[in-house]
Amino acid sequence: GGYACREYWSDAGWAWRVQEQRTQPRYWEDRTWHSPLYPVVGVSWFAAQAYAAWLTTSQRLKIMRSSGKGTFMATSAPAPHTSQGEITFILQGSTVQDAPVLTSVTGALARIEPITTVSLSGARGAAGTETVVVAPHTVVEIRTEKGHKVWTTAARLHELVAPRASRGIASEHTLIGPDTFAHGTARGIVGKIVLHTLRFLRLDVAREAARRIATQWEQHTLQSVADSSAVLYRCLPSPRDDTTGNAPILTPLDAPLPTNQPLLLFLHGTASSTQGSFFELWQKPSEPIRPLFETYKQHIYALEHKTLTASPIHNAIALAQALPAGARLHLVSHSRGGLIGELLCRGSRVDADPFDLTDLTVFARHEGAAARGDLTHLNQLLKDKRIRVERFVRAACPVRGTTLASQRFDIYLSILFNLLSDVSAYVPILGQALDIFSELVMAIAQERTDPTVLPGLEAMLPDAPLVRLLNRPGVQLGGEMRVIAGDIGGGTVGSLFKTLLTDPLYQEDHDLVVNTEAMFGGATRQHGQAFYFERGPTVSHFQYFHNPSTASRLPRTLTRAAGQPDDFTPYTQEHAAEDTQFYARSEEAPRHAVIVLPGFSGSHLASGTHRVWAEPGMLMFSGLASLDIDATGVTPDGLVASSYQNLCQYVSRSFDVFPFPYDWRQSVCSSAALLADLVHQLLDDPRRHGLPVSLLAHGMGGLVARALLADSKVLWDRMSERVKAPLVMLGVPQTGSHATVALLLGRDRLIKHLALLDPSHTPRAVLAILSRFPGLLERLPAEERLFQEATWQHWHEIDDPSGQAWVIPAPQHLEQAQATQLKLAAAWTEDQMARVCAIAGRAEATPVDIQVAQQPDGSSRLLLLATPHGDGRVPWHTAVTPQPPTWYVEAAHGDLADCPAAFPGIVDLLRHGTTALLPQGPVVAREALDRFAMPAEPMPLFPTEHDVLHAGLGRSKQRRQASQGPRATVSIVHGSLAFATYPVMVGHYQGDTFVSAEA
Known part of the structure; x- marks a missing residue:
């Protein structure tokens, strides 16, 4: 960036920027800013304006623009005062004349009165700024350079423009220029979006006007x-004689x-x-x-x-x-x-x-x-x-x-x-x-x-x-x-x-x-x-x-x-039947055994003879109630094939695969006891004498494996005698996950899916069932405050004062979950850690903290903070602490067990305890913020079976493949462009200079 103390405005500084390839964004051509403490140079005019506004609010400095070339002067004057609840916009442009009252075409239903209209200007160093202070419900008409119009409120506009780092946190200024959305993060962006005019309107509308x-x-x-x-x-x-065509x-x-x-x-x-x-x-x-x-x-x-x-x-x-x-x-x-x-x-x-x-x-x-x-x-x-x-x-x-x-x-x-x-x-x-x-x-x-x-x-x-x-x-x-x-x-x-x-x-x-x-x-x-x-x-x-x-x-x-x-x-609308027999295993020539443990919600659950999880036909008609923690007759009914079938099939080429579906509602200690029975059976089987037994655990399944380690060190030692790394973990929340907090607050896609399916279960009713699952509460982050009822009471008063959105976990359930976490942590030694391999994934945003934030209107709200350093569910510092050898995969949490590019590396880890097929360092965008406010996830579509399963597991959304269009033929030849018989098209980064062969 251009905010460091290097003299970017000097010729030597510019040469250094070119050498370091830091020639973006466009540069502010005026070099009259010479503050030794806050050098805002080498950046665009509007970026300098944004930095000036930051100084205004954080350093109690008032940055004033003098007439002419855009010179700044710093003073100690206090920042301008705004009434509580109002929003201040600093707009790069100038006010234009507007009609005092706009004619309404709907008669008495609406009276439209312009407050102010600002024409946005992109001329660097020549554009002034206008400050507009309005109420949050003020209507704003946004007009682009191409003539498109959007109407919204000042509050919504503030929400859209506020950077992710501060979204949801009180902010005194919202800065808008013509290029505010020019380089938006919309997928597939082509071209440049330029804002032309902002018109602030006061509306007086009749009752039920819409x-x-x-x-x-x-x-x-x-x-x-x-x-x-x-x-x-x-x-x-x-x-037929009409050559133009009609409607x-x-x-x-x-x-x-x-x-x-x-x-x-x-x-x-x-x-x-x-x-x-x-x-x-x-x-x-x-x-x-x-x-x-x-x-x-x-x-x-x-x-x-x-x-x-x-x-x-x-x-x-x-x-x-x-x-x-x-x-x-x-x-x-x-x-x-x-x-x-x-x-x-x-x-x-x-x-x-x-x-x-x-x-x-x-x-x-x-x-x-x-x-x-x-x-x-x-x-x-x-x-x-x-x-x-x-x-x-x-x-x-x-x-x-x-x-x-x-x-x-x-x-x-x-x-x-x-x-x-x-x-x-x-x-x-x-x-x-x-x-x-x-x-x-x-x-x-x-x-x-x-x-x-x-x-x-x-x-x-x-x-x-x-x-x-x-x-x-x-x-x-x-x-x-x-x-x-x-x-x-x-x-x-x-x-x-x-x-x-x-x-x-x-x-x-x-x-x-x-x-x-x-x-x-x-x-x-x-x-x-x-x-x-x-x-x-x-x-x-x-x-x-x-x-x-x-x-x-x-x-x-x-x-x-x-x-x-x-x-x-x-x-077809119907998904293929989930079949548990999607692996090959030879009983005549036994091999190294691999037990596959799925993540949270990765096992189907049946009530009696009827599969409930995740069958939309059952969940639509109060089926979730049959999965209440006090319900009897609930049993695991196989792994979720759409998430684990490909992995099991691949691993079964080299190993004997034993899927281990478990009841993820229950405590990991209960599931670990059943897992121990299976491990004992395999180790003691005379036909498998001396053959290793390994655990391949995804997400919560890794906590089940660690509970096995905590309950039976002897069994763990027997496994370790036969293989270097008896446990390979995929995205395991070693010390919990703030995604669990988000779920308990009703901010997870899974809660919304379940509430959409069954009209008799509101999100609160869904959470009343899920919040009693020991297996869920044991995935809470290992923070003392999260196991205290007072914390949840305080959050409830802020986030859900009406008591209609979510429920407070019972104190006794929180106490039991914390006891399980402490038990697992006590058994996690350096020696055992050395015999474990970990794989971590990557996603754009992973919940990492929750805070109480102040709003512009003086109210408070719960703010979920996220980081790019995680897999969407488990941040890296959680997934790999204490530090076992760790490899990284470009896949979200729920995709880690269904990422074919990682399969050869997983097999390597199972066999040798190490691999050169996966990187041991993560890839993160250099400009990524370390933490930012995570926006609320919107209402999902009415869910299918796969939607429910994928939401529970934390899978990424898969894009549908477009129908096959015309194909292009591409040839690669070694020669000279001088002999080209067709036009030559060259791609070029916007804002870069033309050099070398392009010049």
């Missing part, structure tokens, strides 16, 4: 849909619909219309809709329906009422329209009513069921009408919910606004109503409106009753389904919105509106399901019927003959 403005939006964009939630129309083709032409139904042939039906998406979602299909010269008219003739229809103020069930009822009995349908849906399609497909449910008693009971159990629609009425309609959906092409449907709307609702709707703005050039009716939508976003930001206020959007949340209904395991529907999915893999707009929507730690694949993985949920199809998935900068939520790669697949799959293949890849 819902009333949403109604106005629907009235303008769906002019023909009045009192009904949906109206069915016939679609007409563009006239879909809709006309009222003028004749009864036939039942002796398939009807093609379009279901549009969120906050849109048939024209808004599907206009690209009518565009010439490609006009993808033309072959569909040739096949379906005049029987192509569209459902115009309200997507904000009406629920998908309301829409589905209106559609079912408009369709004739016995109708045969081929569906094409976009976005939320797919939820209507899924409901309609329930009419083709195999061997059951569309919605059985369980469906109806669970759905009715939720508050506000009336606003979500009459499921009983829809059930009867589908039974009476016998509607059959034979083919269903579902594009970007949030069938597992969308986490994006649940995280930052105002920014989510801002993204919709920008996407609709792009579409409005082709659909004038949308353009005329965009101002209404902008006021909807502002009202939602101002009121901090919850998505549940709008039933149409509430249905898209991961915890919505409809999402749970549509993802119920074991439901099979007739017909076939084709899924079109996408992920915006780059591009300036996508990078900006990814940065604003989610913290970089938690960013997932999505198309700016719907998470990619959410598009793959729903019931299984009797005649199969297949998908096409595309990733790239041209992908976005409103581009599926524009991009040729996806739009061209629509007519091909709909018009093909039965049984004819198409360009989609088959997939």
Whole structure:
């Protein structure tokens, strides 16, 4: 960095920076800052401003900018005072004139008064600064250089801009310049994001303004849909003499619909219309809709329906009422329209009513069921009408919910606004109503409106009753389904919105509106399901019927003959059965035995004859209660194959593998007693005379192994006589893990998954069960305060004063857990440590501490601190203390046992107690902060079986592979560029000078 005491502003200093390759970021050209104590030189103008603000708050110095070239002067004047709860923004730019009051297009519903508008400037050394002090709920309009707009609150903007090191901690200043998001950490960033203007607005909105403005939006964009939630129309083709193409032409139904042939039906998406979602299909010269008219003739229809103020069930009822009995349908849906399609497909449910008693009971159990629609009425309609959906092409449907709307609702709707703005050039009716939508976003930001206020959007949340209904395991529907999915893999707009929507730690694949993985949920199809998935900068939520790669697949799959293949890849909703027999073992020629111990939640658990962990079908209906620590009849039921199968298969090539599933709810000492029985059996087996027995332990399994060592030193010595390293540990929390603290505070993905699955178990109810597991509490960090009830009481008063979020662990349970930890620590000697090998993983953030932090408004909150020096669950100083020989793997905690690159090294360690196949030093980004505030993990999608298992084990999220696209041929030749017959493209780092061969 440029803050050290070296004279970077001198010619010699610059030469040194070039030699050391420290020529980034761009350099502040003014050299008039000469303070010997605080040299802020060799950095950008804005970086100097940021450092000056730090001095203002931390050293009680006031940094003032004089007119001219950007000279600073340090004084001892106190920092400017702000009222408690207000937020101070220091903006690089200047104030511009704005209207005193903006005209509202929604009439009396909203009054909009600009407070101040600042044009951000990037001219180094010439830009002034403006200080803006506003209340946290003040609405801010952010406008980029490209014209994109985002509305949010001052509090949210502060949260987005605050560096990770201070996020959640009181801060007096928030510094913003045009390049604040220029080098955001959004995955796949391409291009540069430049902020243009910040406009601070004071809104005076009517009561329940969001819902009333949403109604106005629907009235303008769906002019023909009045009192009904949906109206069915016939679609007409563009006239053949029209060379430009049109948006879909809709006309009222003028004749009864036939039942002796398939009807093609379009279901549009969120906050849109048939024209808004599907206009690209009518565009010439490609006009993808033309072959569909040739096949379906005049029987192509569209459902115009309200997507904000009406629920998908309301829409589905209106559609079912408009369709004739016995109708045969081929569906094409976009976005939320797919939820209507899924409901309609329930009419083709195999061997059951569309919605059985369980469906109806669970759905009715939720508050506000009336606003979500009459499921009983829809059930009867589908039974009476016998509607059959034979083919269903579902594009970007949030069938597992969308986490994006649940995280930052105002920014989510801002993204919709920008996407609709792009579409409005082709659909004038949308353009005329965009101002209404902008006021909807502002009202939602101002009121901090919850998505549940709008039933149409509430249905898209991961915890919505409809999402749970549509993802119920074991439901099979007739017909076939084709899924079109996408992920915006780059591009300036996508990078900006990814940065604003989610913290970089938690960013997932999505198309700016719907998470990619959410598009793959729903019931299984009797005649199969297949998908096409595309990733790239041209992908976005409103581009599926524009991009040729996806739009061209629509007519091909709909018009093909039965049984004819198409360009989609088959997939299944059901995961392969978890099989414990996924290893090879020879009874005739015994070999060195390796006992594999899984980590926390890495063993399936059964209650009686029924597997409960982790079967969504059981967990959805109060199955978790059967795993209460006082429940009887709970037994281990095999390892989790998706995490341990590959490792066991690989190790079994050289060793005899013995998986050791154990009840991870119980104390590690209880499991160690059972492990000792197995080790004795193997050591005493006459057929295995003299053969070694080793333990390969992952996570909590390593604590079980250490409990064995503590209880039976004689047994450990017998194992050590036959092999150099009888214990190989993968990410073992030797002195506990703060990830356990995060779980007990309800901040872990596992708690959210379990609460989503079972509506009868709130997160607090889930924690009431888990917090009594001895095996969980024994993984707490070995800090005295964490075993004192007073600590948890204090945290509870700060973090959960209503008592609705989490429970305080019982004092006697904490005492027992601490006793176990002390027992294990006492038995951990230097001699035993020398006979152990450890492997540590790496992740972007690992919880490492918890503190009470002060907020800008004077309140307190619990702040979880993280470090990049760990595997996501276990920090390195915990995993390798005391210090056994340690090797490192580029894998998160839950992936350590399923990392093929590490398998040869693991085999080496089992055989020889050492390896040259893995590094003995970690790799960490040089600029990584040692500690930073860990942001709260957002609500996950409605979980699958693998989601629950992976959350428990701490696995990283796996990215779905895009469908195979065109391949490029690359040749490597030895020659001279002078003979090149094609243009030569050279990559170059932004900001670097052109030197050597580039010059």
